[in-house]
Amino acid sequence: MDQVKFVLYTLAIILSCNVLGFIISIISIHSPFVQKFRIQKRKIKSSIFYNRLPLILFNIILLMLVSGVGLYYLYFLFDPVLKLDFLIITVQLLVILLIDDIYFYFLHFWMHTNQYILKTIHRIHHKAITPVALEYIYVHPIEWLMGYIGPFIAIYLISLFCPVSILAFWSYQLIRNIHELDVHSGFKSFFSKWIPFWGESEHHDLHHEKLNGNFATTFTLWDQIFKTKIQKNDK
Numbered sequence: 001m002d003q004v005k006f007v008l009y010t011l012a013i014i015l016s017c018n019v020l021g022f023i024i025s026i027i028s029i030h031s032p033f034v035q036k037f038r039i040q041k042r043k044i045k046s047s048i049f050y051n052r053l054p055l056i057l058f059n060i061i062l063l064m065l066v067s068g069v070g071l072y073y074l075y076f077l078f079d080p081v082l083k084l085d086f087l088i089i090t091v092q093l094l095v096i097l098l099i100d101d102i103y104f105y106f107l108h109f110w111m112h113t114n115q116y117i118l119k120t121i122h123r124i125h126h127k128a129i130t131p132v133a134l135e136y137i138y139v140h141p142i143e144w145l146m147g148y149i150g151p152f153i154a155i156y157l158i159s160l161f162c163p164v165s166i167l168a169f170w171s172y173q174l175i176r177n178i179h180e181l182d183v184h185s186g187f188k189s190f191f192s193k194w195i196p197f198w199g200e201s202e203h204h205d206l207h208h209e210k211l212n213g214n215f216a217t218t219f220t221l222w223d224q225i226f227k228t229k230i231q232k233n234d235k
Contacts, residue, residue, distance in 0.1 A: 197224075
């Protein structure tokens with residue numbers, strides 16, 4: 001697969017996930033039937049979401065631009081041959097997810113403990129106390145740019161031993177984007193029944209509500225290891 005196709009297919013994954021997030025968000029806001037299944041008690045105001053939409057759309061456009069340019073020039077790190085080697089794909093996928101997640105945990109923890117960063121950058125995301133799916137990217141552009149470093153640290157480390165499977169990278173993009181939509185959706189998560197330590201919307205909702213823990217996102221393991229897990233009865 002050549003560089004251009006690789007970039008275009010990756011952008012298609014990112015765009016598709018965000019279109020799905022927009023559809024889920026609109027249904028969550030405007031469907032009384034669907035709202036009954038939300039785990040959050042606070043009612044969502046449609047006007048607030050639409051006021052946030054310009055920043056969300058700006059971030060999505062910027063995300064696709066940065067991804068497109070970055071992946072075009074980092075193409076040499078990837079294996080251009082689409083091989084269905086499930087062992088390599090699975091191992092590389094897990095490595096990317098784990099390294100990205102531990103990086104995000106410490107970045108997120110720092111954003112809450114550094115008062116300047118919290119007030120000037122991260123506070124934007126926390127205006128969404130009871131978020132809907134697409135508000136995963138209602139953030140200061142600097143925040144998601146810093147967060148986007150994680151997977152590329154993993155990709156670089158893997159490339160020291162062997163090229164990164166394009167299929168493993170696409171799987172990461174799909175899983176990570178869908179997971180972000182899930183944990184910000186306000187609906188009960190079910191994936192954790194099959195995946196150990198999988199981050200749930202209930203886990204991330206408590207973070208948005210209380211702000212004093214639950215800094216992990218994909219895997220809640222880090223909150224348990226570093227003792228930052230919020231109990232439901234915590235103040």
